Amino acid sequence: TYILAIESSCDDTSAAVLLNGKVLSNVVATQKIHEEYGGVVPELASRAHQQNIVPVVHMALDKANIGKKELSAIAFTSGPGLLGSLLVGTSFAKSLALGLNIPLIEVNHMQAHILAHFIEEENFDKPTFPFLAMTISGGHTQIIRVDNYFDMTVIGETIDDAVGEAFDKSAKILGLPYPGGPLIDKYAGEGDPKAFRFPKPKVDGLNFSFSGLKTSILYFTQKHTAENSAFIEENLRDICASIQYTIVNILMDKLKKASKETGIRQIAIGGGVSANSGIRNALKEAEKKYGWKTFIPKFEYTTDNAAMIGITGYLKYREKDFSEQTVTAKARFKV
Ligand code: ATP
Ligand code: FE
Numbered sequence: 001t002y003i004l005a006i007e008s009s010c011d012d013t014s015a016a017v018l019l020n021g022k023v024l025s026n027v028v029a030t031q032k033i034h035e036e037y038g039g040v041v042p043e044l045a046s047r048a049h050q051q052n053i054v055p056v057v058h059m060a061l062d063k064a065n066i067g068k069k070e071l072s073a074i075a076f077t078s079g080p081g082l083l084g085s086l087l088v089g090t091s092f093a094k095s096l097a098l099g100l101n102i103p104l105i106e107v108n109h110m111q112a113h114i115l116a117h118f119i120e121e122e123n124f125d126k127p128t129f130p131f132l133a134m135t136i137s138g139g140h141t142q143i144i145r146v147d148n149y150f151d152m153t154v155i156g157e158t159i160d161d162a163v164g165e166a167f168d169k170s171a172k173i174l175g176l177p178y179p180g181g182p183l184i185d186k187y188a189g190e191g192d193p194k195a196f197r198f199p200k201p202k203v204d205g206l207n208f209s210f211s212g213l214k215t216s217i218l219y220f221t222q223k224h225t226a227e228n229s230a231f232i233e234e235n236l237r238d239i240c241a242s243i244q245y246t247i248v249n250i251l252m253d254k255l256k257k258a259s260k261e262t263g264i265r266q267i268a269i270g271g272g273v274s275a276n277s278g279i280r281n282a283l284k285e286a287e288k289k290y291g292w293k294t295f296i297p298k299f300e301y302t303t304d305n306a307a308m309i310g311i312t313g314y315l316k317y318r319e320k321d322f323s324e325q326t327v328t329a330k331a332r333f334k335v
Contacts (some may be wrong), residue, residue: 075313
């Protein structure tokens, strides 16, 4: 079964070809245009998707070394995400499926961040059901109980900012370019995580909150910069390490609580922030400390990519869970 998958929910245009759940190609065109604005500009994103989608799909087919006629189905992200961006991938997928007369499969982007763990990959174990998944990305922060591929229950989520936003907004305060998450991670590796202390939010149950952290980092830098204008520059590594340490602790506290409450000790992470070395290390430690088995996706399957859309499409293909031509893009789409 050859699946062509298309992802266009935010600022990455991506296409992938999978053969029976194995990735033959996974092409990602990252839009550079947003850097100078310090965040994703929706109108520019959808315009760039329109320019990128045809060459990206061709490249994915070329790399997989197959022709359009060999495709079994087309999977695409129908949501959640930016509506204008989603519309580009949705209309492209619909017309191609119609033209080739093959099944069309809509995919929920957040389910795909989790199901990326089922990509056929050597030396990577797959979780078994039930497991807990923590989706940590630019738009979401959730803890999900996964009882089957498409039987997922959100048991905790952020009540304000997503964790990726917390990274990016903190980076912006420090004068780092967008997206700042990977840069905080980089500098954190050379700093002292206990140099500065930032308060942890008090949120009930398994929910998260990150907006207070951003405010406290802003006050912290304003206060010190007033005394020493080079404060950020001189302490960048320690500040980044301390921010990352705080964020990782917030995530791990809730994961521990979720594991305790459900009795589930298989823990998977997904989404762009699962590229973060702090959270990766904390999970590895938790394997020894709490007897967890943790699942960390391969780097290229953490941030937005079509391979994860492809594996989700393949799992739906096996169930003959196809979509009609009336399917629409949806900015909001619950798992
Ligand atoms: P969603 O999946 O919720 O729709 P999205 O698709 O925009 O959001 P992803 O591409 O999954 O988000 O993740 C992007 C986020 O991941 C950005 O906020 C980015 O800063 C963050 N990120 C990527 N790498 C790292 C890292 N090494 N450390 C911290 N954050 C990171
Ligand atoms: Fe994403």
